[in-house]
Amino acid sequence: MALIEVRDLVCRYGSRTILRDVSFDIAAGEVVTILGGSGCGKSTLLKHMIGLISPASGGICIGGDEFIGSDANTRQCILRRIGVMYQSGALFGSMSVLDNVRLPLETFTRLDAAAIELIARLKLRLVGLEDFAALFPAELSGGMQKRAAIARAMALDPQILFLDEPSAGLDPVTSAGLDALIRRLAESQGMTFVVVTHELASIHAIADRAIMLDRSVQGIIASGTPDELARHANPIVSGFFLRKPED
Amino acid sequence: MNDHASTPVTTLHQDGEGWQLRGPLQLTTIETLWPQLRAQLKSGDILDLAGLTHCDGAGTALLFDLSRRGITLQGLGEENARQLAALQPDKALPVMHTARKAGPISQLGHQVALLIGQWRNQVSFIGGLLLALKNSAPQARTLRSSEIWRLCNDCGTNALPIMALISLLLGVILAFQSALPMRQFGAEVFVANLLGLSLIRELSPLMMAIVLAGRTGAAYTAELGTMKVNEEINALLTFGIDPLRFLVLPRLIACTLMAPLLTIFAELIGLTGGALVMKGFGIPFGTFMGQISGAVDLGDFASGMLKAGVYGLEIAGIGCLFGLSAGNGASAVGNATTRAVVYMLVTLVVTDGIFAFIYYLMGW
Known part of the structure; x- marks a missing residue:
């Protein structure tokens, strides 16, 4: 059974349709990238998948539970299975990096303070930030903030991590480091990753499978491994991978 | 897949010289188990983990804690061993330096410096404005x-x-x-x-x-x-x-x-x-x-x-x-x-x- 099932999803902002009849499955342990040009609906799709926006129609199942229109208990249960890293990191500026990671553990578990601290520090070790636990987000570089945000998203051991544009605004070296981290976490922790990105290098480095959206079809134009998409017969798809400007 | 349906039980048994842990080791099951393990297991004890069914990040953190307390972990499955290795159990966590509380004289000095800084800021603002x-x-x-x-x-x-x-x-x-x-x-x-x-x-x-x-x-x-x-x-x-x-x-x-x-x-x-x-x-x-x-x-x-x-x-x-x-x-x-x-x-x-x-x- 697929871990994430998206069925006939229609997303609208007012009367403007962004995505129409989008359907796909993601299996447990997969690293899937959602890609496409600016304005094709990547972030909109992500916001629907994490429950921030309700679709006009269609359904999203996570771990067999229907997310759309679910009751409060089911919704809470689904939210515990997912972790999200936002484009800006969205770390709480008034808390240290360690406290940011500690917060969900303190809120949702009854573990004692020592256990919570150990788990939080080990999450930071996993993303290579163990020496920066006492710092505040404003004292970290952009790449470090994103890694800290991944550590926070992993705090409750979600089955799925959603990452929104993890490489945005990062230099190629930092971006490659982040890609390696995602791949390492997927392999060592067995997590499922859904990554919204349009960075070609990242797509090739991390994705088991890529789903490409396009404005012209208001939905999925192609799906497959990054190499398959790069050789796709549709010129929009192959053009994206060849960085060919639109006519 | 419903987490809220029932929570599986993890049990700890003493088996002759060593201990055995059975069941899943995850965030929902370690809340009571962690203090119990800390209290019962001592450095040098052997913990058999062959009965471990599933281990998530929090469970791996518990294994890390046991390992650094000198408890020997045996029978850990390949996947769980890989997760534990990713946490580098042989490497100690760095000491966290908490900010030392400043004494009254230091605090007074800090406040005075802050006040002077504010005044300078205000004078510079008024000057710039004029x-x-x-x-x-x-x-x-x-x-x-x-x-x-x-x-x-x-x-x-x-x-x-x-x-x-x-x-x-x-x-x-x-x-x-x-x-x-x-x-x-x-x-x-x-x-x-x-x-x-x-x-x-x-x-x-x-x-x-x-x-x-x-x-x-x-x-x-x-x-x-x-x-x-x-x-x-x-x-x-x-x-x-x-x-x-x-x-x-x-x-x-x-x-x-x-x-x-x-x-x-x-x-x-x-x-x-x-x-x-x-x-x-x-x-x-x-x-x-x-x-x-x-x-x-x-x-x-x-x-x-x-x-x-x-x-x-x-x-x-x-x-x-x-x-x-x-x-x-x-x-x-x-x-x-x-x-x-x-x-x-x-x-x-x-x-x-x-x-x-x-x-x-x-x-x-």
Whole structure:
């Protein structure tokens, strides 16, 4: 059974349709990238998948539970299975990096303070930030903030991590480091990753499978491994991978 | 897949010399197990993990904890061993240095340095503002009149409802509270004198300033603070545009112009509230107005207007100053806004005292 099932999803902002009849499955342990040009609906799709926006129609199942229109208990249960890293990191500026990671553990578990601290520090070790636990987000570089945000998203051991544009605004070296981290976490922790990105290098480095959206079809134009998409017969798809400007 | 359906049980058994752990090791099952393991297992003990069915990140953290306490872990499956290896159990966690609490002398020094820094900041702000004003004066048309008009609308017109409510209640309360004791002496008619003088000279400018500080001054701090966080101020600087001239001056002009107008509005509404109450005490509207015109002269009105203008200038200046000197992040903008409002209120009271002293010396 697929871990994430998206069925006939229609997303609208007012009367403007962004995505129409989008359907796909993601299996447990997969690293899937959602890609496409600016304005094709990547972030909109992500916001629907994490429950921030309700679709006009269609359904999203996570771990067999229907997310759309679910009751409060089911919704809470689904939210515990997912972790999200936002484009800006969205770390709480008034808390240290360690406290940011500690917060969900303190809120949702009854573990004692020592256990919570150990788990939080080990999450930071996993993303290579163990020496920066006492710092505040404003004292970290952009790449470090994103890694800290991944550590926070992993705090409750979600089955799925959603990452929104993890490489945005990062230099190629930092971006490659982040890609390696995602791949390492997927392999060592067995997590499922859904990554919204349009960075070609990242797509090739991390994705088991890529789903490409396009404005012209208001939905999925192609799906497959990054190499398959790069050789796709549709010129929009192959053009994206060849960085060919639109006519 | 329903986590909320039932939580599997993890059990710990003593098996001869060693211990056995069976079941899943995950966030939901380790809450009670972790203290139990800490209490029962000692360094040198052997823990057999062959019965471990599933282990998540929190469970791996527990294994890390046991491992660093000297407990030998045996029979760990390949996947779980890989997870544990990723946490590098052989490498100790770095010591976290918590900030040492400063002593009283150090704290005093820090506060004094902070205060001096703030003063320097304020002096530099005022200097920059005067310079911006001097540079703008010969070419006043370059000031963005549409922006000033929008700001006037924001801090003036949009504040009328709240100003009306507060002023009306102030007039009603003042009239009622003073009319009751004055009636004992048959002096209700002099309530109009009291209301006229207190509202026009003192209370209306002050109430207007308090509303302006809470409504507009705080908004200026938050707006400019957020602009600083979003690097909009840097964008202006790199264009070669002076933020003081572009952002602060229009706000200062708008607030200084609108504050006296809001005060006149507040005075009119406050006196109307008072007149309505006095009507109930048998004082006709004409008599009420006659008493006021006899008690309040143009000097009283002008002194109130002067105060209002200065209050407006101070509120906009402090709001902008704290906004421009806000730190980075949402909490820094929040802190700056709180500090700005407190600073505005203290400044208003101090300024009111200075005005009272000057008016007394001048015999006004």
